[in-house]
Amino acid sequence: MVEFSLLLPLFLLVILATIDFSGYFGARLSVENAARAGARVAATTTLTNYTTGTSPQTGSGIISTVVGNAADASVPSNVDCAWQGTTLSPTQYPPFTWSSTARGCIGIWYFELEPVGPPQLCTQYSAAHLAFGSYGGSTWTAAAPATGCVQADSDIVVVGVGYQFSPLTPLPALSGSALNTFGETQLLEED
Numbered sequence: 001m002v003e004f005s006l007l008l009p010l011f012l013l014v015i016l017a018t019i020d021f022s023g024y025f026g027a028r029l030s031v032e033n034a035a036r037a038g039a040r041v042a043a044t045t046t047l048t049n050y051t052t053g054t055s056p057q058t059g060s061g062i063i064s065t066v067v068g069n070a071a072d073a074s075v076p077s078n079v080d081c082a083w084q085g086t087t088l089s090p091t092q093y094p095p096f097t098w099s100s101t102a103r104g105c106i107g108i109w110y111f112e113l114e115p116v117g118p119p120q121l122c123t124q125y126s127a128a129h130l131a132f133g134s135y136g137g138s139t140w141t142a143a144a145p146a147t148g149c150v151q152a153d154s155d156i157v158v159v160g161v162g163y164q165f166s167p168l169t170p171l172p173a174l175s176g177s178a179l180n181t182f183g184e185t186q187l188l189e190e191d
Contacts, residue, residue, distance in 0.1 A: 013169075020167040026072040028181040031104075031161045034070035035183035038159040041065045042108055043187040047150040050125065050132070059108075063127050066106050066161055073163040073181075074103060080128045081107030081160050082135055087118040088156060094182040096160045104163035110149055110189070111156045119156055122149035155189040 045057045055061035067077045081096040088111040089095075098105035106127040111119035123132050123145040133142040149155060165179040 016169045020169055023072070023167070024165045024179055024181070027163055027165045028183075030070045030072040031075070031163045031181050032183035034066045034068075034073070034075060035159050035161045035185045037069040038062050038066035038106070038108070038161070039157060039185035039187045042157045042159055043190045047145060050150075059125050059130055062108060062125070062159070063106055063130075066159065070161065070163070073161075073165075075106060075161055075163055076102060076104055077106065078128050079105045080124075080126050080135070080140075081105035081162055082138075083107065083109055083121060083124065083160075086121045087111075088121070088158065088186070089118050094160070094162065094180075095184065096162065096182075098162050102164075103166075104161065107158070107160040107162075109158045109160070110145065111158065112149060113154055113156065122146055122155070150189065152189050156186050157189050158184060158186045160184045 041056050041062050045062060049057045050059040056065050063077050067075055079098060079102040081098050083096050084092055085095075096105070096107050108125040108127070109121060110123045112122040113119050123143075124134055125132055126140060129140055129142060131142045132145050133140055135141075161183045163181050165181060167179060
């Protein structure tokens with residue numbers, strides 16, 4: 001009986017840690033799947049369909065697709081991810097961030113393919129504002145995409161989804177960092 005009482009806390013710790021890891025892994029897979037599903041829809045959505053098309057081929061339809069495919073992650077539909085920089089470059093991961101007060105974010109970015117150098121950010125579709133534009137720091141400016149942006153075969157659409165997992169036990173918090181997970185998918189615009 002003494003041995004049981006000594007080992008019970010350790011046994012419970014292992015069980016709860018397994019549950020937390022499983023939940024985090026499930027949320028991570030959901031976020032990656034949501035980014036893939038959103039990118040598939042975004043790659044076939046024309047610029048005019050963002051506001052006048054039929055769902056899911058609209059801006060809000062893309063966001064609904066992302067949220068609907070984020071099964072184990074409660075991704076908010078009205079929080080934007082902020083792209084870090086102006087190019088599509090693999091030097092920073094994750095390439096986007098979001099407000100520390102939000103549980104997650106959705107980002108839809110378009111990058112213009114360049115003859116030389118990395119693709120350049122040409123516009124973002126905002127989940128929070130349901131419009132095209134860009135961020136200057138934390139300030140949103142609505143603006144129509146430049147000519148040639150959101151165009152088939154010359155742009156890359158990137159859909160990013162971020163999510164902050166909330167563990168059941170306080171053990172992961174002992175590391176001092178939040179359990180953030182990210183999913184990002186890049187596809188060539190096909191419309």
